[in-house]
Amino acid sequence: MCPPRYFAVEYAINPWMDPNEPADAGRAMAQWTxxxxxxxxxxxxxxxxEPRRxxxxxxxxxxxxxxxDGRVLGARFRAPQRAPEAEHYRRWFVEHGYRDVLMPARINEAEGDFxxxxRMLLAGTGFRTDPEAxxxxxxALGVPVLSLRLVDPRYYHLDTALFVLSEATDAAPAHIAYYPEAFSPGSQRVLARTFPDAVRATATDAACFGLNGVSDGRNVVLPLEATELAxxxxxxxxxxxxxxxxxxxxxxxxPKCCTLEIRK
Structure with missing residues (x-):
């Protein structure tokens, strides 16, 4: 995680950002904490x-x-405003003992779209991450990848429209939650076929970033407003x-945007 010491809304690179409605950095820090x-x-x-000014x-x-499995695929941002972040995070991985660190050649916004x-890596595309990524x-990671296309610009990253509730084990398949309307018709059919028992979120829960959750298989951290999904x-x-x-x-x-899950 990275403390939001310099958090601000200074530009608009997604539909949620409005520089005319600036954020309160102190309040953001309290929420992050x-x-x-x-x-x-x-x-x-x-x-x-450590955050960077x-x-x-x-x-x-x-x-x-x-x-x-301890292997790191770094990031390559589409928005030039965020591009310098990739090198700061790469250095963090190297300085903390990760030796198998690969930086991507294609636009790849990491767990935002992965x-x-x-058992498999669900991979989003449509707005940020290149399909070639x-x-x-x-x-790079040596795992199977299932591509999914996002079609609603409000849900520009996969992690705004889908998250994993419990990972697959020998005894049980993976369990996910997602907002179907964020995906193309073909991707909706793929998700329905692959995850027939998935929890499907409503438009209201999606709009409060309810799908931007973090689950450890039992406890699920969600935005306060995601009452129906909860x-x-x-x-x-x-x-x-x-x-x-x-x-x-x-x-x-x-919650998920603020959280990189490290699987050693």
Missing amino acids: ALRDIYRELGHTVEEI GLPDMVFAANSGTVI AWTG HAEAQE ARLAACGYEPVRTDISELRKAGGG
Whole structure:
């Protein structure tokens, strides 16, 4: 995670950002701190990277890399405003002992568009990550990749429209939640066929970034407003943990955007 010390809405690179409605950096820091503390209270280890002045979106650490079995595929941003973040995160990985770090040749916004199910990597495209980056990820990480096309600009990253509730095991398949209307008709059919038991979110839950959640297989961290989705998840046996991310949402981010999951 990256503290939002320099968080601001200074430009618009997604439909949620409006520089005429500036964010409160202090409030964003308080919300981020609460999210970090939730992870710690749930027993997870949180590692932090030092934020850099002039990079207000560096708080969205999910876009910094994809880590599976200790192998790291870095990021390559589409927006020039975020491009310098990639090198800062690459250095962090190297300085923290990761030796198998590959930087992509194609536009690849990391866990913003990649979701690991335990068996395959779900990969989004349509607005940010190049479709060619999906094949690059398969080669770099050595895992099968399933491509999905996003069609609603409000849900410009996969992690705004889908997240993994529990990874696949020998005893059970992966379980996901997603908002069908964010995907092309073909991708909707692929998701329905691949994940017949998925939790389908409503438009209301999607609009508050309810799909930008983080699950450890039991506890599911969600935006405060995602009430209907929380109820559906509770009915499935999960423990919803809701938190306020309203200030961070002004830049198009939520719990998952702020969280890179490191799988060693």
